[in-house]
Amino acid sequence: MEEKIKNISEEYSNKIKQAKSLKELDESFLALFGKKGEITLLPKEFSKLSKVELQRVGPLFNQIKAELEKEIGDRRYEIHEESYKNLVNENIDLTSVKLKTREGHLHPLTIFEKKIADLFGKLGFQQYDGPEIETDLNNFELLNIPPDHPSRDMWDTLYIRNKEPASPAKRGEQGTRNKLLLRTHATASQPRILKECKPPIRMMVIGRCFRYENLDPRHEHTFDQFDLIYVDRGLNMANLQFLSEYFLKAMLGEDIKVRLSPGYYPFTEPSAHIFGTCVFCKGSGCKICGETGELELAGAGMIHPKVLKNCGIDPEVYSGIAWGVGPGRMAMLKYGINDLRLFNSGDLKFLQGLKNESK
Amino acid sequence: MKVSKSWLKELVDKVSIKEVERLLPLRTIGTKEITEDFIELDMKGYNRADLLSMRGIAKEVAAITGSDLVGREPLTYEVYSNKIPTTPVKVEDEKLCPVYCIAKIEGLKSGPSKSEWIKKLNDSGMRTVNNIADITNLIMLEFGQPMHSFDAEKITDETLVVRLASQGETLQTLDGKNRKLDESDLLIADSEKPLGIAGVMGGKESETSDTTTIIFLEAAIFDPKSIRKSVQRHSLPSEASKRFQHGLTKTNLLKALSAAIKMYEELGGKLTAITLTGDLEDKIKKITLTQEKVNELIGIDISPKVIEDSLKSLGFILVSKGDSLGAWEVSVPYWRLDIDIEEDLIEEVARMFGYEKIPAKELKGEIPQKIDQSLFEFIYKLKSALAEAGLTEVQTYSFSSTKVLDALGFDESNKDAIVKIANPISSETEYLREFIWPNLVEVIEKNMKQDFTDIAIFEIGKVYLSQKKGSPKESYRLAMALMNGTDNPIEELIHIVKNTLSVIPNVSEESLDSNHEISRSTRNDKNDGLPIEKGELMKELETLFHPKRYANIKTGDKIIGGVAEVHPRFLNNFGIEKRVAILEISLDSLI
Numbered sequence: 034m035e036e037k038i039k040n041i042s043e044e045y046s047n048k049i050k051q052a053k054s055l056k057e058l059d060e061s062f063l064a065l066f067g068k069k070g071e072i073t074l075l076p077k078e079f080s081k082l083s084k085v086e087l088q089r090v091g092p093l094f095n096q097i098k099a100e101l102e103k104e105i106g107d108r109r110y111e112i113h114e115e116s117y118k119n120l121v122n123e124n125i126d127l128t129s130v131k132l133k134t135r136e137g138h139l140h141p142l143t144i145f146e147k148k149i150a151d152l153f154g155k156l157g158f159q160q161y162d163g164p165e166i167e168t169d170l171n172n173f174e175l176l177n178i179p180p181d182h183p184s185r186d187m188w189d190t191l192y193i194r195n196k197e198p199a200s201p202a203k204r205g206e207q208g209t210r211n212k213l214l215l216r217t218h219a220t221a222s223q224p225r226i227l228k229e230c231k232p233p234i235r236m237m238v239i240g241r242c243f244r245y246e247n248l249d250p251r252h253e254h255t256f257d258q259f260d261l262i263y264v265d266r267g268l269n270m271a272n273l274q275f276l277s278e279y280f281l282k283a284m285l286g287e288d289i290k291v292r293l294s295p296g297y298y299p300f301t302e303p304s305a306h307i308f309g310t311c312v313f314c315k316g317s318g319c320k321i322c323g324e325t326g327e328l329e330l331a332g333a334g335m336i337h338p339k340v341l342k343n344c345g346i347d348p349e350v351y352s353g354i355a356w357g358v359g360p361g362r363m364a365m366l367k368y369g370i371n372d373l374r375l376f377n378s379g380d381l382k383f384l385q386g387l388k389n390e391s392k
Numbered sequence: 393m394k395v396s397k398s399w400l401k402e403l404v405d406k407v408s409i410k411e412v413e414r415l416l417p418l419r420t421i422g423t424k425e426i427t428e429d430f431i432e433l434d435m436k437g438y439n440r441a442d443l444l445s446m447r448g449i450a451k452e453v454a455a456i457t458g459s460d461l462v463g464r465e466p467l468t469y470e471v472y473s474n475k476i477p478t479t480p481v482k483v484e485d486e487k488l489c490p491v492y493c494i495a496k497i498e499g500l501k502s503g504p505s506k507s508e509w510i511k512k513l514n515d516s517g518m519r520t521v522n523n524i525a526d527i528t529n530l531i532m533l534e535f536g537q538p539m540h541s542f543d544a545e546k547i548t549d550e551t552l553v554v555r556l557a558s559q560g561e562t563l564q565t566l567d568g569k570n571r572k573l574d575e576s577d578l579l580i581a582d583s584e585k586p587l588g589i590a591g592v593m594g595g596k597e598s599e600t601s602d603t604t605t606i607i608f609l610e611a612a613i614f615d616p617k618s619i620r621k622s623v624q625r626h627s628l629p630s631e632a633s634k635r636f637q638h639g640l641t642k643t644n645l646l647k648a649l650s651a652a653i654k655m656y657e658e659l660g661g662k663l664t665a666i667t668l669t670g671d672l673e674d675k676i677k678k679i680t681l682t683q684e685k686v687n688e689l690i691g692i693d694i695s696p697k698v699i700e701d702s703l704k705s706l707g708f709i710l711v712s713k714g715d716s717l718g719a720w721e722v723s724v725p726y727w728r729l730d731i732d733i734e735e736d737l738i739e740e741v742a743r744m745f746g747y748e749k750i751p752a753k754e755l756k757g758e759i760p761q762k763i764d765q766s767l768f769e770f771i772y773k774l775k776s777a778l779a780e781a782g783l784t785e786v787q788t789y790s791f792s793s794t795k796v797l798d799a800l801g802f803d804e805s806n807k808d809a810i811v812k813i814a815n816p817i818s819s820e821t822e823y824l825r826e827f828i829w830p831n832l833v834e835v836i837e838k839n840m841k842q843d844f845t846d847i848a849i850f851e852i853g854k855v856y857l858s859q860k861k862g863s864p865k866e867s868y869r870l871a872m873a874l875m876n877g878t879d880n881p882i883e884e885l886i887h888i889v890k891n892t893l894s895v896i897p898n899v900s901e902e903s904l905d906s907n908h909e910i911s912r913s914t915r916n917d918k919n920d921g922l923p924i925e926k927g928e929l930m931k932e933l934e935t936l937f938h939p940k941r942y943a944n945i946k947t948g949d950k951i952i953g954g955v956a957e958v959h960p961r962f963l964n965n966f967g968i969e970k971r972v973a974i975l976e977i978s979l980d981s982l983i
Contacts, residue, residue, distance in 0.1 A: 117961060121939050123880070130883045132891075133876060135782030135848055143775055143785060150768070157759030160768045164866055165790070165854060166811075181617040183637045184437050191821070193864070194814040213863060215790075215813075233760050241790065241854070245817055254817055255789050263755075270742060271691025271753035278752050293747040294418060295739070297438045303689070303739035305747060306422065329422070335689060338735060352689065379786040379835030381844055 034082060034090050041071050042097045049104045055112055062105055072098055138385050141364040142257055142376060146239050149259055149360060152283050158235040158261060163222030165241055166193060169212040175224040175343045176300040180209045184299045188217035189245035191254070215243035219260035219357060220300060223336075226262050227344035232351050234264040239360070250372040253361075257376075261356040264336070268352045270303065273333055276356055277307045281330060284363055285312055293333075301334020301355055312366050328366070331358040394430040395449055396515030399534075403450035405460045412453055419456040419743050429515045439730045441638035445536025448727055455705040455744070466651045479608070479665035484555040488578050489590065491613040491642055491670035492554055495653055496544065497661040498606045500524055518631070524600050524607065527655045529631075535648035537611055537640055538632035540580075540588065544606035546598040548582040552608060554590060555579055561586055564596040565628075577622050578614060591619040591636040592628050609656070611649045613640045613670075639729045642672050674726040681710075681737050683718030689738050691753050694745060702744035703737065767868075767983045771852055774870065774979075777892045783848045783872065788831035790854065791821045796830040799965040801935065811856045811864045824856035824864070828871035829974040833958060836875050837966040847875045848888070852979070868979040869953075875972045882941045882957045882973035889945075889955060889975060936962050945977050953977025 045061055052058040065072045075094065082090060150160060169180075178184055193213035216222075219238040226236045238260045246252040261276065270293065278291045289309045296306035309330045311322035318324040336353030346353075361376055368387055375383045397409050413431060417423055421443065422434040433443060442448030447465075454461050479496050483489050505513075505526045513520050516533050520526050528539035544550060557573035563586045564570050571589070573579065578590040588594035591614040600607060619636040623629055646668075653663050683696050696717045700710050707725035724731045731737065742750070775785055792800070797807065807823065816822035825831065828851050836847050850872040857865045874885040938957035945953045955975040963972055 113961065113964060117959070120960075123938070123940055125880070125882055125886070125941050125943075127883055127886060130887050132884060132887055133782070133846065133848075135846070137779035137782045137848075138784040139775055139779045140785040140787050142787065143772070147772055156755060159760075159763055160765055162767055166856065166864055166866060181620050183616065183620065184439060186437055191816070192814040194812040196858075230760070233757055235760050243790070245815065247817060254821060255791075265757045267688060267756075269689055269691030269753070270747075270750050272755055274750050275752035275754055293750060294422070295420060295743045295747055296422075297440075299439070302733070302735040303742050335735065338733065377787055377789055379788055379832075379838060379849070380842075381784060381786075381835075381839045381847065381849075382842060384784050384786060 034078070034086065035093060038075070038090070038094055038097050041065075041075075042101065045101055046104060049101070049108050052108055052112065055109065058105060058109055058112065065101055065105075072101065136385070138387070140376075140384065141368065141370075141387055142360050145360045145364045145367075146257065146259065148284070149280070149358075149363075150237065150239060152280060153237055153261060156235065156279070158237045158263070161222055161226055161236045161238050161262075163216075163219070163225060163238050163240065165216055165243070166213055167216040167221045168210065169214060170210040171224045172214055172216050172218070172221040174210055175340065176220060177337050177339045177343070178299045182299070184297075190217050191215045191243050191245050217244050218242055219258035220355060223260070223262050223300070223340070223355065224344050227264070227341065227346055227353075232264045232266075232346060234262060234353075236262045238262070248374055250374065253373045253377065255377055256373070257360045259358050259360050262336075262353065263356070264341070264346060264351050264353040266351055268335070268354050270305070270335065273305065273335070273354050273356065276354065277331060277333065280356075280358070281307070281309045285309060285330075285366065288315075290316070292327075296332060296334070298332065298334055298355075300337050300340050302337045304334035305332070307331040307333060330362070330366075331356065333357065393433045393435050393444055393449070394515065394517045395433060395446070396430050396512055398429070399446055399512050399515065400450060400453065403446060403462055404453050404457075405462050407453060407457060407459050411457050415456045416453075418746065418748060420452055430517075439638075441536065441635070441640070441729050442727045444635050444638060445532075445644075446534045448536055451707060451727070455707075458705070466647045466654070476663060477665045478667040480549070480551040481667045481669055482551065482553045482555075483669055484553065485578070486670065488556075488615045488618050489554045489612060489670075490615075491645060491668075491672065492552075493611045493645065493649055493668045494552055494666070495609040495611075495649065495663055496550075496606065496665035497609055497653065497656045498664050500605050500607060500656065500659060500661045502600070502602045502604055522600075522602065523659055524604060524656075527652055527659075528609070531648050531652045531655070532632065532635065535644055535651065536635055537645050537648035538591065538635050539648065539652055540594055540610040540632075541600050541607040542580075542587060542594070542598045542610065543600045543604045544608050545604075547587065547608065548584045550608075551583045552587075552610070553579075553581045553583065554612075555581060557586065563587075563589065565589065565593045565626075566596055566599060567593070568596060571626055574625060576618070577625075578618050580610070589622055589626065589628075590614050592622045592626065592633050593630065607656075609649075609652060611645050611652070613642065613645060641726050641729065642670075642674050643726045646672060676726065677724040677731065679722050679724065679731070679734055679737055680713065681720050681722050681734055685734060686738050686741055689735065690742050690745070690750060692750060694741065698745065699741050702741050705744065706740060708737070708740070770983055771868070771979070774892075775850075775852060778850045778872070781888050781892045783850045783888070786832070786835050786849050786851050787853065788828070788835060788851060789821070790824055790856065792823050792825045792827075792830065793834065794819050795965065796825075796834060797823060799833075799962055800827075800830060809858055811858050826855050826857060827976060828853060828855060828869050829873060829958075829976045832871055832873035832974060833963065833966055833968070833972060836873055836972055837968055840875070840968060840970070845877055847873070849873050868983070870975070870977050870979055872975040873972060874974075875968075875970050877970060879971050880941070880957075881971050882938075882955065885973040885975060886943070886955060935959060941973070945975070947981060950981060952981055 045065055048061045064070055219242060222238040242258045243255055246254045274293055281289050281291050291309050293305040294308055296304045298304045306329050308327045310316045311326050311328050313319050313321045316326040318326045322328050333356040336355050338348030341348040341353060413426055424432040424434045450461055479494055481492060481494050483492050502522045502524050505520050505523045509526050509530060510520045518529055528541050532538045556575060557577040557579050559575055561573040562570055563573060579586045580588045580590050587598045614636050616637045616639055619633055623633045686699055687693055703710055709723040710720040713719040713721055722737055811824040813822050832849055835849060839847055852870050854866045855869050859865055874881045876884055937959050941957035943955050944951045953976050958972045958974055
């Protein structure tokens, strides 16, 4: 038996060393470790051995097995590295390039976000480019969400690590304010907009937001949000109803019925959740809408006077509407997508399989 | 909050549960689940502390369904305060513990709870322990006021102290875990040892058992922020701590305490001592409300009568201001901690009126001046051109995966220079991306496994660059990747780029290929190659890209990125045997 093992070792060591290509190496690998490989089959013969023999053969076998594995790995690395040496002989020749014809595709979020932006663009809303890395101040505090407020539980937050540990002076309130985080909602840009623009304001923010979420078909840590910020004299909840109808009819069809319902956001008062007729059952009740015939589609409210004041706008003179929706959710409803994770998956079957009907 | 249907019927006269199910989401709050036994309210992040109690919900339900409450609210503490001795209590920090009440109850005998109690607990998502412990939970569910019972015999000197923990103290909590306490944990202790983390969880040692006959019943109000911190530090969220965090009222505490004592008395217990500390009166908030403001903010005409009736049904008291019909001074009921300003009252009026009845009104007012929209227009134009050229747009995470970081040659010695998440969900979300193209290589790997043999993709998105000083910088990038099955995909990629990047102003075609035979030495030059602000991070550049197939992309004299064939060694990390060409350019200077 020992003889046999040594022979295998010798034979294949040589083969491996002499292998010139990955293909040859793969052949040796299969001959050793494949289903019917020599190393794979050998232990079956061990039952014939006496205990004393086995005590010698066992360790030897394991040693040889490990050596051969390593030799193959090393040789594979060498063959790779040798082939890389030839790369310097390769060039670029742009004289005779064949261009393939392919069907291109925009990402569904791009399509929906463009549609949303165009829709509200017609009403004079303009896009604002807000940062994704925000301060606690903008993401929370100015929006009437003080530190340690229970409503912070609505946004599980990913924080940016501070390079230098905070000095004792920097801890506490001031420290919290300047703490950097990945914005948990597009509303984080609202304080910037309110401070930078003079009313009347009609702005929109579209972009990536982040939350501390474990992934499953209904939860993503990285997702897009759309937010409207509208400030003028005398805005009211009836305007909010108008915006909701305007948007949802355009996105999901003229026959959708849209209604507001009570909700809570710290940065709006009154706050509203926006419901529309379920797109799947058209209102008769189905599994997806929980037999209610309706789906919650967006969130909104009248901007809280504290938020306006925090950002230098007089709430006695002006009122505001904040209105937000998840473009991903719209796309899911429109295309019947049931897994939120697909958007960031790079899965080409998914991305190329969708009909770009709304282009 | 799970609302027991049968319990609700005890509290609200002739209430139709069907009607409650229909009206709650229209007037008050969304429902999460409805079963035969309970209606679960969707409380996540909600600010209505009063809805964390059956009595609070009963008041709301009575208002929205036009029903009456059954019976009277329980009496408050005055019944006891004169005749009964006190028991020693010491509150060291009144700011963290404004109200602390202890009632000593003797002569108890532990046993199973009656079935009616067990049903209430089960409907509410809790389990029965024994009659002594169940009372504290039933009272919490009914009044929203958490209660705790200590076994009096386990308490040294029968003295209860509310104090901050000192460094190094430990406590075995009810769940059997040993907790290291911190100087910011508020404790309930006796004269020797900690008995529980205030408002979070009691200690194992002072827990009531089957042999308990004397208890100290605690009802307290703790600072919500302090509770929240302890809950987070010990990751111990509970039904009790939730209520402490939402806020409690003193009136309610006294009612709950009285009701609890009554329940213990019904079990044969006797109240032998009671101590009430702190200011026990709630401040009544007064807010001015005008009909004009109501109608302005809702956008329709609501009459003074409707406004008055709506608010009165919810327990608000309205007094007309002067002679005017449409102006009031409104007193907020003590249980509505969420009402602070006029807008809060208007929301109440709108709710009772019915949000769903608010009509749509077109926007008036002038359209603001146009601001520069070229960034968004440019990005969309670029995306469309690339899709037109046959590429598929992908979006990948803003993070670099561990696999990408390894392949890029990052390890513990140099990872620190990347923008890092302080509390990552996993190691895959720990570092923000500095490049997009490696993510595209990952996408290629994934799709090759799905038998794709020709992959042409792009992404436009942000990268996050650490700065020596100040916040990280965000920069818009375009990245492309091509795996076309040939041994020289960069040739086709350069052609695609030349054909499509014409939409980018200022990028000349010549700049794309004039420079593609860069010698080894110049490639290592910091200014050559992809726009890498921290050149030292990419000192392994030659291991990432093909030694010859590489070109800069310039606008004017400025290098804004590069196009390259990815080195097979890099691809090997992803098990990709085919050749892949990539491009990455910064869009910032083009917009």
